[in-house]
Amino acid sequence: MKTQRVSCSIGLRMARRLALACAGLLKSERLGSAAPGSRGRGEAALRRAAGVEIDRFGYLQLDTVSVVGARSHSIVLMSRLERFTPELGESLLQPGEPLFEYWGHEVCWLPVSLYPVLGWRRRRFRRHPWWGDVIGTHPELAKDILRRVRENGPIKSSDLEGTSGKGWWAHKPAKNVAVALWSAGDLAVRERRAFQRTFDLSERVIPDEWRNAAEPPLEDAVKILLLKALEGHGWAQTGTLARTWRLRLMKNEIERALRELTESGEITACVLESPDGRVRGWIRPADLELAARLDRSRPSPSNPVLLSPFDPLLWERDRALRLFGFDMRIEIFVPASKRTYGYYCLPVLAGERLVARVDLKADRRSGVLRILSCNVEAQDVSGITNAESRALAREAVNRFARQAGLTPKRG
Numbered sequence: 004m005k006t007q008r009v010s011c012s013i014g015l016r017m018a019r020r021l022a023l024a025c026a027g028l029l030k031s032e033r034l035g036s037a038a039p040g041s042r043g044r045g046e047a048a049l050r051r052a053a054g055v056e057i058d059r060f061g062y063l064q065l066d067t068v069s070v071v072g073a074r075s076h077s078i079v080l081m082s083r084l085e086r087f088t089p090e091l092g093e094s095l096l097q098p099g100e101p102l103f104e105y106w107g108h109e110v111c112w113l114p115v116s117l118y119p120v121l122g123w124r125r126r127r128f129r130r131h132p133w134w135g136d137v138i139g140t141h142p143e144l145a146k147d148i149l150r151r152v153r154e155n156g157p158i159k160s161s162d163l164e165g166t167s168g169k170g171w172w173a174h175k176p177a178k179n180v181a182v183a184l185w186s187a188g189d190l191a192v193r194e195r196r197a198f199q200r201t202f203d204l205s206e207r208v209i210p211d212e213w214r215n216a217a218e219p220p221l222e223d224a225v226k227i228l229l230l231k232a233l234e235g236h237g238w239a240q241t242g243t244l245a246r247t248w249r250l251r252l253m254k255n256e257i258e259r260a261l262r263e264l265t266e267s268g269e270i271t272a273c274v275l276e277s278p279d280g281r282v283r284g285w286i287r288p289a290d291l292e293l294a295a296r297l298d299r300s301r302p303s304p305s306n307p308v309l310l311s312p313f314d315p316l317l318w319e320r321d322r323a324l325r326l327f328g329f330d331m332r333i334e335i336f337v338p339a340s341k342r343t344y345g346y347y348c349l350p351v352l353a354g355e356r357l358v359a360r361v362d363l364k365a366d367r368r369s370g371v372l373r374i375l376s377c378n379v380e381a382q383d384v385s386g387i388t389n390a391e392s393r394a395l396a397r398e399a400v401n402r403f404a405r406q407a408g409l410t411p412k413r414g
Contacts (some may be wrong), residue, residue, distance in 0.1 A: 010272040013238055013286065013294055019326045020297040021357055026316045027059050027083045028352060029302055049087055053080050054101050058114045060235030060315040061247075062107040066199055067334065068345050069138045072365030072372060072407040074198065075225065076112065078238035078311035078349070081406050087210055089407055097194045103209060104192035104200075108249050108318070120227050122218035125188035129153060137183040143182050149189060149204075157193050157203040225260040230269060231253050233287055235315055236322075237294070240284040243319050259286065277325065304354035304387070307399040309361070316349065327386040329357040345376050349403075357394040358385040365409055372409035374400060 013021075023029035056079075057063045066075035073081065077092025095112065096102055101389075102112045105121060106128070110401025113121075130136045138145045153159050163177035181202055184190040191208035206214060219227065232247035233239055245257055264270045273286040308339045310317060312333050317323050321333045329350065335344040352358075362375040379385065379392035387395075404411040 010271050010273070011291060012276050012281075013291065014298065015275065015277045015326070016355075017294040017298045018275050020300075020302065021294040022326055023295065023302075023355055024239040024297060025060070025235055025290070026314070027056050028316065029297070029307075029355065031318060033239050035167050046091065049084060049091060050095065050100065052084050053087065053091075053095060054082050054114075057102065057112065058116075061117070061231040062111040062113050062235075062315070063102075064107070064313045064315075064318060065104075065112065066311075066313055067196075068347055070365065071349060071363040071403075072367070072409055073403075075311040075313045078309065078403075079314050080404065082308040082310055082314070082352070085402070085406070087406065093195065093198075096192065099207065104195075106186065106249060108247050109313075109341060115210065117227075118213040119216040119218045120208055120405045122188075124222055125186070128183075128186040128188075131179075131183045131186055134179055134183065140185065141180050144177060145184060148177065148181055148184065152190065152202060152204055157201045160202070161202045164206050174183035184193060210269065220376060222256065222263075225253065225256045226264055226358060227258050230264065230287075230395055231258070233270060233290075237290050238275060238284050238286045239322070240282065243322055246319065248403070258366075267306045275325075281326070282325070286385075302354040304356070304358075304391075304395060307358070307395040307402075308356075309349040309399045310352050310384045311349065312347070316352075323357075327357050329380070344378050348376075348378075351392075351399045353385075353387075353395040353399075356380075356385050356387070358387060358392040361396055361400055363400070363403075365407065367409075370409055371410045372400070372404045372407065374411060374413050 020029060047237040063076045063079060068074065072077070072229070073092065075090035077087070078093055080087045081089070095383045096104060101115045103115050104110065104112055104116055106124065107113055131140060148163070160178055160181065163175055163181055180233050181190060185192065185202060188205055190202045191205040193203040193208050195201070218224070228248045228250070229244050234243045236243060236247070241257065241261065245253070250257060261270070265272065268288065270285050270287055271291070273284055273291065275282040275284055278375045312331065317331050320331050331350065332344060332348070334344060334348070335346060344360055348360040348362045350360045357380060359377055361377045364373045364375055366373060377393060377396050379389045379396070382388065385392050400411050
């Protein structure tokens with residue numbers, strides 16, 4: 004990326020508060036939290052509110068782990084919507100909802116308005132990014148899967164016959180082909196039950212309004228995606244914007260998009276002034292004004308919440324470390340004896356600080372949420388004492404347990 008001409012600067016506290024506000028986590032500046040969908044009390048109102056939150060940052064990353072009593076996509080929404088439940092999170096993707104499942108930075112649920120914007124990716128992914136030309140290698144199998152779905156209706160991934168090989172990614176050939184057809188846009192994910200995908204023809208899942216919408220040229224699609232990423236991050240470096248949508252091997256397209264967005268006044272180059280030095284990035288002019296307002300406010304540490312390890316605020320680990328001084332770790336694949344914090348730790352957000360992380364394990368049969376450990380952050384990171392951090396962590400765990408229908412217990 005060529006060095007951009009810097010026209011403004013932003014302080015670390017401003018960037019941190021802006022990131023929280025754009026992610027819907029700074030309660031005094033929810034940026035649209037009073038939308039109609041967030042006011043009602045029924046399930047339909049919560050679904051609308053969830054749609055508002057997902058559209059805020061543009062994606063909801065999926066992850067299969069449910070050891071704490073909720074999967075990542077539910078935890079993200081539970082941290083923002085007090086009455087949201089894991090059960091509601093599991094059922095968000097279904098016909099009629101304004102979401103579709105596809106590749107963002109990982110597999111995500113995305114606002115359906117982005118469907119035409121990602122047409123270029125569906126064409127590129129006719130050759131699967133991991134497995135190569137699966138459809139071309141198994142053309143008859145691909146035709147048979149599409150025929151079966153067309154004639155017999157949706158098909159679960161577990162219904163695809165064949166024998167799995169050994170290894171984490173050694174799926175059945177039929178499942179590989181089905182996933183490739185989904186990546187290419189011939190199939191779509193109709194719903195998930197117990198996190199298992201059900202595939203259907205795209206024309207029976209994606210509303211005609213979006214499936215038949217004109218696709219923007221690639222250069223315009225890249226601009227739309229970069230702007231959407233910046234809307235969710237507030238201030239961000241070029242690499243973060245590119246990784247938000249997995250824009251790999253697209254340096255020229257990204258440079259052109261950023262240049263044109265700058266020339267049109269939609270974004271501006273902005274330096275983050277941090278203790279570690281000056282870091283070049285980008286910001287929208289309206290967000291620069293918001294950051295200035297936030298810098299004059301005093302976010303309260305009350306109403307702490309647990310965050311998913313894959314929250315929009317945290318999945319970019321270097322960014323979390325830069326803005327919050329927080330070393331986000333996933334230790335699922337670390338041997339138990341070598342873990343620092345625990346199997347699946349959830350960070351505790353209080354106000355504008357990440358003050359602790361808790362390792363939890365849900366026992367649905369007994370209705371208990373076991374608190375295996377609570378590690379508080381150093382005071383120079385949390386800004387408060389260890390005792391205060393532990394109290395805020397307990398409050399966040401109690402809130403999460405109520406939403407999950409569990410009783411918290413130590414050990």
